[in-house]
Amino acid sequence: MQGRVVKIINDFYYVQGNEKNATIECKLKGNLIKDNNFPLVGDVVLVELTGEGQGMISDLSSRENRLVKPAVANVDQVIVVTSVKNPKPNLQLVDRLLVWAYFEGLQGMVCINKRELDYQKAQELAEIYKTSEINTTLISVKENDLDHLPKFFENKTSVLAGQSGVGKSSILNTLNPDLNLEVNPVSRKAGTGKHTTRHCQLLKAGGGFLVDTPGFNKKKLPEIVPEQLELAFPEIKKHSSDCKFNDCSHRKEPDCQVKKLVGTDIPTTRYEHFVKFFEELVDMERSF
Known part of the structure; x- marks a missing residue:
């Protein structure tokens, strides 16, 4: 068989x-x-x-593809889960995971959980990624409001990623109650969650397969040259050809169209993370 x-x-x-x-x-x-x-x-x-x-x-x-960390094969997309609060959203981690997904050749999307805790903040977070042309959805596991979520999973194998405590296991339990995965509450003192997944596993949910991974917080950037980074930031790549210099890094150069659009067409947090990641890649390049 x-x-x-x-x-x-x-x-x-x-x-x-x-x-x-x-x-x-x-x-x-x-x-x-x-x-x-x-x-x-x-x-x-x-x-x-x-x-x-x-x-x-x-x-x-x-195999169609193979990821190293997590060690999993034949993946279609990465769903980065974050929350409105409890724990506080780590948008830098979200963007790191999206960069990683892009350079692994995977589709990346953002799922914002716990929207019932602050509806306005939830909309603001969603707008950041929608403006950045990234598929984004808002859900509330507590209110059982995720009926639209299975369409993103159907006939696909997805890696569920994000900081601990944002509700990854709760999402899986809601989509497939038979899983009965362990869920731990967020620590009130630290404002962080505990890892409840103990081994990498493939779970049936939402008409597809979901990879639930233990403590998957991929913080290291892929080994790329700094100039490649904008490929993972579509809102920056779209305007880079309008800069004065063809090799503009969108940091200190004059007449940079990207910098002019920060706060309007380009979300401020996304630009700040782009600059931080670019400088990290420059440092990595120097250390080779």
């Missing part, structure tokens, strides 16, 4: 087949171990059944 690896614990691979979504506990056949051909979560594999609910993985299908 053919199936997809949905979870890996130690040397056991849990494969979900098409038949009634049954999960088979599998080990690897010797040929895969010998060739160091180890499956990742998300891989499509061939399973030889050895008993009820048990099998051996004998082959892997070719």
Whole structure:
């Protein structure tokens, strides 16, 4: 039978087949171990059944893509989850994750949870990313207001990313109550959440698959040259050709059209993060 690896614990691979979504506990056949051909979560594999609910993985299908951290294969998009408050939204992390998604060749979108805590603030956050031409949606798990969310997941494999405590596990539980994932409250003292996901796993929800990853806060920028960064900022890239200098970095150069549009067509926070990331990349380049 053919199936997809949905979870890996130690040397056991849990494969979900098409038949009634049954999960088979599998080990690897010797040929895969010998060739160091180890499956990742998300891989499509061939399973030889050895008993009820048990099998051996004998082959892997070719991958569309492969991410290193999290270690997962065949992903379509990254959904960056943040919250209006509790915890305070970390927009720099949101933008780092969107940059990472772009250079991994994945579609990036933003999901803003807990909008019931401050509707005006929720709209302001959404406007930042809508102005930046990034697919954005507002939800409230507490009010069970996420009926429109499954359309973004349908027939896709999505990585759910973002700071702890923003409601990633709660979103999954609402989309698929059978999951019954552990949810921990945000610490009142620290204003941060605790990681409730303990291993990378592929979960069925919203008509597709979602990758739930433990503590996935990718803070390091991809290894690119600074001049490539604007490709991940469509609102900046769109106006860069109108700058006086072809190699304008949009920081200190005169007659920079991008700087002129900050606060109107280009959200201030996005521009500030662009400059910060650019300078980080310059420092990284110097250290090579």
